[in-house]
Amino acid sequence: MKNEERYMKRLICILCSVFCILFAFGEVKYVFYFIGDGMGANQVLGAEMYRSALQGEPLGRVQTVMTTFPYSGHASTYSKSRAITDSSAAGTCLATGSKTNNGTLGLDEKGDTLTTIAEMLKAQGWGVGIMTTVAIDHATPAAFYAHTTDRGAYYQIGQQLCASDFDFFGGAGFHYPQGKNDDKSVNLYRLAEEKGYTIAHGYEEAKHLVLNDIPQSTQPATPKIDKLIFVQSSDDQGAKHSDNIGYTIDQKEGDLTLAQIVEVAIPFLNERFDRFFMMVEGGMIDYAGHGNDGRTAMDEVWSMDEALAHAYQFYLAHPDETLIVVTADHETGGMALGNGGHKLDLALLQYQQCSSWVLSDLFQELFASHKKPTWQEVKDLYRTKLGLWDKVNVTAEEEAELKSLYQSALKHQLVTQTLYKDLNKLSDAGVQLLNKKAHVGWTTHSHSAHAVPIFSIGVGAEKFSGWKDLPEIEKTISEIIEK
Numbered sequence: 001m002k003n004e005e006r007y008m009k010r011l012i013c014i015l016c017s018v019f020c021i022l023f024a025f026g027e028v029k030y031v032f033y034f035i036g037d038g039m040g041a042n043q044v045l046g047a048e049m050y051r052s053a054l055q056g057e058p059l060g061r062v063q064t065v066m067t068t069f070p071y072s073g074h075a076s077t078y079s080k081s082r083a084i085t086d087s088s089a090a091g092t093c094l095a096t097g098s099k100t101n102n103g104t105l106g107l108d109e110k111g112d113t114l115t116t117i118a119e120m121l122k123a124q125g126w127g128v129g130i131m132t133t134v135a136i137d138h139a140t141p142a143a144f145y146a147h148t149t150d151r152g153a154y155y156q157i158g159q160q161l162c163a164s165d166f167d168f169f170g171g172a173g174f175h176y177p178q179g180k181n182d183d184k185s186v187n188l189y190r191l192a193e194e195k196g197y198t199i200a201h202g203y204e205e206a207k208h209l210v211l212n213d214i215p216q217s218t219q220p221a222t223p224k225i226d227k228l229i230f231v232q233s234s235d236d237q238g239a240k241h242s243d244n245i246g247y248t249i250d251q252k253e254g255d256l257t258l259a260q261i262v263e264v265a266i267p268f269l270n271e272r273f274d275r276f277f278m279m280v281e282g283g284m285i286d287y288a289g290h291g292n293d294g295r296t297a298m299d300e301v302w303s304m305d306e307a308l309a310h311a312y313q314f315y316l317a318h319p320d321e322t323l324i325v326v327t328a329d330h331e332t333g334g335m336a337l338g339n340g341g342h343k344l345d346l347a348l349l350q351y352q353q354c355s356s357w358v359l360s361d362l363f364q365e366l367f368a369s370h371k372k373p374t375w376q377e378v379k380d381l382y383r384t385k386l387g388l389w390d391k392v393n394v395t396a397e398e399e400a401e402l403k404s405l406y407q408s409a410l411k412h413q414l415v416t417q418t419l420y421k422d423l424n425k426l427s428d429a430g431v432q433l434l435n436k437k438a439h440v441g442w443t444t445h446s447h448s449a450h451a452v453p454i455f456s457i458g459v460g461a462e463k464f465s466g467w468k469d470l471p472e473i474e475k476t477i478s479e480i481i482e483k
Helices: 002-023 041-054 087-096 117-123 154-163 188-194 203-213 258-272 284-290 294-317 346-351 356-370 375-386 396-411 425-438 471-482
Strands: 030-036 071-076 127-132 168-171 197-201 227-231 276-282 322-327 452-458 466-469
Touching: 030 087, 030 294, 030 471, 041 294, 041 346, 041 452, 087 117, 087 471, 117 127, 117 276, 117 471, 127 258, 154 188, 168 258, 188 197, 197 203, 203 227, 203 258, 227 258, 258 276, 258 294, 276 294, 284 294, 294 322, 294 346, 294 425, 294 452, 322 471, 346 425, 356 375, 356 425, 375 396, 375 425, 396 425, 466 471
Parallel strands: 030 276, 030 322, 071 466, 127 168, 127 276, 168 227, 197 227
Antiparallel strands: 071 452, 322 452
């Protein structure tokens, strides 16, 4: 009898354990999908080590929100057609769970349409928000609503955005609202309004619209705004070319940030839907990687992490109903922490006062206004914007190299070509010298085949641990939702 009782107790314990494993987490109702475009593990680690150095803490002591999450892994990123993917193929992987060819959005390698997780959830009645620091018709955000073999067909992608019926878009705006070469095309902002979208220009306008629109009483109310496109301020109401919201290092007071977009998106979607899905892209990590700009890339990681903090606060209020996944589409630049010896001097990066983009423009302006600026004027620009000579030691040999480049620039324009902007070579050389002094290295101005990190917390988060291939991330999210 005692043996039978002992057996029954053990059986009950086993069944209880199984029940707890199966039902320890609630049903997921809120999914946050953060994608750091071009963000490899070294971009994250470098960002933490840089902040640690600035604050006088042991390297890595100052953590991003993402690295505090309980589960982590890595993913390979190769596409169907190349060992090194582009953002459209990788974005399609992350949005659909299927590999495709470089340059393709939302289609498989045969050209057949793939259904994205955002489209699937929208069809099931979820609220859907897509937001980024770059154009809302850029490759990664477009991978969640567009279907085309040409990632550069921005006007057609913008038309598909307007037809998507997704509830919230946030970012820099459309690449070519009027079409690139056709003034007869319907302006995409007007087309969006015809599809029921309200356009908000800048943080203050969006916050006013959304927070004033949320009912203050507990009585049910119908929100006044049905769908929202939230873009940066523009004098001509979005008609300008809008590729990005600007690097964090270059931003001025009043400029739009990814954290502000997410801050507005969460209450907007939460008020209107019992369940919602948000894809949030830190798009300019990739831009900085293409420019081999270490300080700027690290600042962009922190910028995305500040946006992630809003999602994390929401998770803390809804821990049994929320899933947050942070990953990347690929790594950009082949970033290395260490370029000889056993030393990092990342604190030197604090003397960089602007991105390589802005510094390039300043050199262009200097040569345009002076025709033949003096070497001292060039040195003064290096000194004020990068801290060279003043805060950062420059050897006689290094100065001779920069001066030789300056002398060549007096004869003809010297350019370093990168994907999103051609850089004045004097700017690029100065930033690379500062990178070298900080012991930050690069292998390419393009994408690499490096694996990318995965960080997760919430319902089913443990399923993202270990080594993955990029399509597995979306498939795992879908499995958790469908559980």
